[in-house]
Amino acid sequence: MSEVLDAVTIPKWGIEMTHGTIVAWHKAVGDTISAGEEIVDIETDKIVNSFEARTSGTLVRVLANEGDELAVGHLIGVIAKAPVDDEQVDAFVASHSRANEASPATATHAEAASMRADVQDQIRIAPALRRKLEKAGLDLSQVTATGPHGRVTKEDVDRALAGGDSSTDSAPAGQSLGAQQAAVARKLSQAQATLPLYHVTMEADVGASLAWLKSQPADAAPTINDLIIVAVQHALSLQPALNKTFDGDRVVDIEGHPVGLAVAADSDVVMAPVVKTAHGADLATLSAETRDLIGRARAGQLKATDQAPAAITISNLGMYGVTAFTAMVTPPQVMVLSVGAVRRIPAFNDAGDVVSRDVISLTLGSDHRVINGAQAATFLRAVVAKLESADA
Secondary structure, three states: OOOOEEEEEOOOOOOOOOEEEEEEEOOOOOOEEOOOOEEEEEEOOOOEEEEEOOOOEEEEEEOOOOOOEEEOOOEEEEEEOOOOOHHHHHHHHHHHHOOOOOOHHHOOHHHHHHHHHHHHHHHHOOHHHHHHHHHOOOOHHHOOOOOHHHOOOHHHHHHHHOOOOOOOOOOOOOOOOOHHHHHHHHHHHHHHHHOOEEEEEEEEEOHHHHHHHHOOOHHHOOOHHHHHHHHHHHHHHHOHHHOEEEOOOOEEEOOOOOEEEOEEOOOOOEEOOEEOOOOOOOHHHHHHHHHHHHHHHHOOOOOHHHOOOOOEEEEEOHHHOOOOOOOOOOOOOOEEEEEOOOEEEEEEOOOOOEEEEEEEEEEEEEEOOOOOHHHHHHHHHHHHHHHHHOOO
16 A cells, blocks of 8 residues: 555454453654564453554554554554655555545545545544444534544543533443453353353362472462363363363364463453463472462463363362352353362261362353263362372
């Protein structure tokens, strides 16, 4: 489209990615950019990743604000490889916006005029902000734009909704879900409607495991989560037929024994980075990986490399005092392990005496299309046996 101007667009980082949300710009209009330099952070349904410039030059136009949710391919910025004027940039933006529209040669004069007006509106306001206005019963004419080149900012819209730019009385606009929350909602709703999910539950006596954990050095001690991951990897190694994903059409075998770990991020979104430490590796190595993943997941700093195919995710709510629950399988995974809190209960030993035991409830959720009840029970029994052996 231009040998001098380069388009910065919402990239497609995964097969399921349809939209991205602008998190932060690292560059401003007028800044010099080098090829490969990170210029903007974009949030998808799984991660926040940095977009790297394809060419060197100067950032001459920013067309999306922080918080804007835009479709893949949407123009968000323009880089100039040589000096240009505003008219050239405007023409480039307009031509990019019309790229997928009807050919101008076949459009009527009225259609062409309407198209130009639509393009100008797209340049002025992000779709997410436009939807926010529409929900409140306002239109673009009721907003005073204060951004560069007549751009409508989030602050402009907020002022309009508060009545600063309009005499129209309207109900407060609701808050939309973020990109990650919306994606999770779509996936779980679809899974709830289509996935034949069932659960099996067993209790594990983790007294020996807890005693072993207390004996480890405090500065880098593993956690019960680490031992559960080891136990799940052990069970997967015993039942390789369960180490797979299923998208509704195809079963795909997984290499190694990766395990997802559900983490509640500071943004109130539950992320599930994948622990990829090899089965049988040193526990200190696995523990270091899980600490790193948990820390970055909570801070919203996961990368694309933290995602990988896995058959199962572990969801542990024991730290919240939850004794047992049933989590949802997130396709294309086929299993989820729900872990409850450690409970001290009275029990009979082999001599018939009453003793105290530290137990946790483990509930395995499985996709019945590919895993039957006997397979699930055998898998969970292997997890329990490994935890009760305290053999990390």
